[in-house]
Amino acid sequence: MKQVMPLVRLMFLGSVAVRAFSRSSTVRSFYRTSAVSMTTASVTTINPLLQQDGLPRFAEIEPKDLTPAVEDLLQQLEHDFQELETKLSASTDNIEYEAVLPQVERMQFPIGYTWGVAGHLNAVKNGDELREAYQANQPKIVKALTQFKQSQPVFAALSAIAEKQKVEDDSFYAQQKKRAVENSLRSMKLGGVGLEGEAKETFNNMKMRLAELATKFSNNVLDETKAFSLTLTDASQMDGVPDSAKAMWANAHVNFVKQNGEEKDVELDVEKGPWRITLDMPSYIAVMSHMKDRTVREQVYKAYLQRASSDERNNTPIIYETLKLKNSMAKMLGFDNYAEQSLSSKMAPSVEAVRELTDLIAAKALPAAEKELAEITVLAREKGGDEYSELKHWDVTYWSERLKESKFELTEEETRPYFALPAVLDGMFQLVSRIFDIDVQSADGEEQVWHPDVRFFKVFDKESGKHIASFFLDPYSRPENKRGGAWMNVCIGKSEACNRDTPVAYLTCNGSPPVGTKPSLMTFREVTTLFHEFGHGLQHMLTTATVGDVAGISGVEWDAVELPSQFMENWLFDKSTVYGFAKHWETGAPMPEEMFDKLEKQRMYGTGMATCRQLVFGQIDLELHSAFDAEAGEKGAGESIFDVQRRISSKYVPYMMPLPEDRFLCSFSHIFAGGYAAGYYSYKWAEVMSADAFAAFEEVGLDNEEEVKKVGRKFRDTVLSLGGGVEPMEVFKQFRGREPRPDALLRHNGLE
Template identity: 65%
Template sequence: MWAQAHQQHLIKEASDEDEKKKLGEAEVDAKAGPWRLTLDGPSYVAAMQHVPDRDIRKQVYIGYLTRASEFTAEQLESKETEKKEGAPGKDNVPIINEMLKLRKEVSGLLGFNNYAEQSLASKMAPDVQSVADLSNLILEKALPAAEKELAAATALAREAGGDEYSESNLEKLMPWDAAFWVERLKENMFDLKEEELKPYFALDPVLDGMFGLVDRIFGVEVREANGKAEVWHPDVKFFEIYDKESGEHMASFFLDPYSRPADKRGGAWMADCRGKSAALGIDVPVAYLTCNGSPPVGEKPSLMSFREVETLFHEFGHGLQHMLTRATIGDVAGISGVEWDAVELPSQFMENWCYDKPTVDGFAKHYETGEPLPEEMFKKLNDQKTFGAGMMACRQLLFGMMDLELHSNYDPDGDETIFDVQRRMAAIYTPYALPVEEDRFLCGFSHIFAGGYSAGYYSYKWAEVMSADAFGAFEDVGLDNEEGVREVGRKFRETVLSLGGGVSPSEVFEQFRGRGPSPEALLRHNGLA
């Protein structure tokens, strides 16, 4: 697929033509401009949330949603969005239709009715209808909440945005308005700045708290073992994991916590260094945990944003499934062979503990004063978690069901286009105005056309349901009930973290929970119950 992306140039206003000509990159100033916004995800999201100029937001929005479409950069810069015959843009539509056609053809040769059916044959979800049923159950709660959230953002826009947002000029917030006013609403409701939180989340205490948690609930001890293994950079730490009862050395892992832009890509991830395998004589699996936090500076330790804390817990959850496995066949040990829609269960499960006050109190202390995270800040963190939950759920449900619709009922040779499908599904799953005519979002939907999520995007929400329900088992016994939490934690370790990919995730979950997954806990955690 083409990865064409245009750049939007946002140039500050100049008083006359001569001044405009003089304005160039040599005079770049962070506050005064000129500014260049690329259409990668972080820049796009930041523009949608924070650029006050409505016309610029629209320009960036249209630019982002017409990447790799029939619209050329020249058309967009001139604000001419009508398709021209023979426009030379690198258009993904023919490629997408060919991919959908070939996927359907291959599925037929393999005995399936469509590609979605083929995809789900190797996943936890039994069929498309089961995914649709779960999605619609969540939608019943999420859509009314999303409509209320959008109404609150609209009310703020009408109050603070001027005449262009009045009822006479605007019936509904446009797609390039919603994120901006939702963000303003969030700022009004939660005056919680990231820089105020960071001093309470120094890396070493956060690690101690996370390791203390797995000691408490899973009965494993994490020991720092620097010097026992060769590392590729002085920043890298090495740890070993032991069973507390038997003293068995169960696993080891490397932690590479800091950003190094010159030789390390961004993001955070877990990867297996070596997996458990009886055939290869490997009894102690080893994992890599990689983050991109800010390194220490002088006497100041590495300080983390709260999102970075959640991410660390998330990746450690993946690592625990790899490292605490009891499966001895390499292809199904740890995370290997785990179905795509179940592999995020341990990682998302671990994130829930970032909102458990005793757990957070164990590591959230000001690095200079030792003062604990103020109660008011913790409450705002919890309240923020559910802010916009309705709109976010609807967005994910739309993507998941649109993906399945394209891979089950859509006919690439029929009269309906992929964008007709998008509009039809958007009418069901979102509270927003329907996509604008030039919306070509699907041309850049790399998850399902250039990644591993074809007929599988629903997996995000499916795993969320399971992880919330799994955490619900701890809530059922009471998070302050140490004996009960320990008992449930051992059961989670013996099932979800131990059995690997050799047992179906449905059976694994039922062994742990005593029943199949329920969305009740997810809806409750998101304030949608």
């Protein structure tokens, strides 16, 4: 499993109303006289969150703008929605699709635009004032969404439309509308449209509480990550640490002192320090991979795994309450448990089907993982002495890196100079130009951004020359106000109803920042993360679907949405692709062929342990949401959440059981503050499809440029084009000619 946060994080999940909010688009500049009198106020005084003709005015937006914007837009939304319900209540006999879903899209886009921007800034520019405003307005948004999901007139109208859509029409446009209606009806059922009276009130209160808990969970993790730091001053502790890590830590110390200390003229000294270690991912990974001092590794490892597990930021009670609420709500909707409810809108047919795939892969991965650990242990004992008679959790990554270096005679630091971010971007854009017939061009300065490091790009179709999409890229770690991980999110979604034809994405990473005059020199895993997020962005940006609720990533089943992202990662082992950007940042010399060969051989290194780690997380997630008794666990009358973690680990990672003090679940934001509850298995489920999809390119020969272009065009016209407008298995079959097989995944991971 990659060390990232959820790779696609929609603002909410659920009905058509929810998805419309997630796309964060609007049809027009939303100047309402209830907020600003156009006769008495100049344009310059208009709330920037209400200026929605173009992209967000990030340089002008302030936290104080959020509440008045939300209140104004919700007032107008309530008025518009009441009018719609009145019309629909009159009669559904001759109701047409155009009278319902497009209307809903149009009326919801203004508030979706505003709330989407707020959510984005809350993740990348978090601060006390914005957090307070966001939390204060969240209940209002949840309430408005719930009203849409539980609207009987809308549900009745959509049900009538669904009956009419049973008439065969194979056109893509008809399929989009049918899928949009089907998805909306299912989501409204899951949103409680069938509940009445006290049950409905209870359900809605639970939903409101869940939203509060998710936000609190995320805030606790962010605050705990920011709160920890370890400053080292002994140069001997830097023995064996690469220059890039020392520079990162020294730079972190200088920045911290300048921002928080009295000494404003502190100078950067990479060799003498001090060095400030934090828990943001680049810093944490550097410690685990390169810090020879075992006590430092232990301290940082335990701090990372114990985030948000004690005192006022303890997420343990939040987890129990979240699990109880989700289980209760699922039962109110007629499901046995939340996992069953979650899977009702995914590709996987059942919890058992997920377990079967998990066990199939585990049967191959577990023996490989145990063999890998045995090799690491032998090296640690040989090189580290008696203190490594037993490997601890904080030893594994460190000695794994040393074994990899000895096996392949290649260190991560040797490759960094060939992975400068500007060159990597150019190479990635060359790849998609070659296989997808698009041009990506820098457009820095054309739109406002939220931080000087953020870049803006435009995407053009090469055949027509048309500007078809855009995206923002926020590449670097900022632990002081940006949550960890990497993700793609929607800024503007494609929508015929709202006259939006140019989708815009947010691509957010937490990579190594530039130090001094050096550009960002990336690790290979950071390059992989960038390609991954760009894959998500491509599905959003290259969609040809025009029905907003199924355009791009909207309406795509959760366990299929990782297909394009994981597919893009495979190209990092294609020589022609890598040589499109792997040039030394100072000399411009290409990466030596011997280095690439070693990098390629490293692909299968450690895949057994990495696979088992991902499998165990997925199964812990499913167990907690299907069979776990949270009520008993919280009271101490049954298994605790940590007992479940240990029990599932004993099956999938018996070679490295969690420490007694392991509290990883308290920072498992994927399932407790993101969209992956009872869905974390999706990474591996989609990886089967992504590996099989890449195999289509391998079968024609990666060096056969003409055939690769043909397959690439087919991939664009199916997987990247159809969005949620076609059921994902059908999309895959249109591309591959058959259903997916796990053979390619096992082969790529050396687990055949």
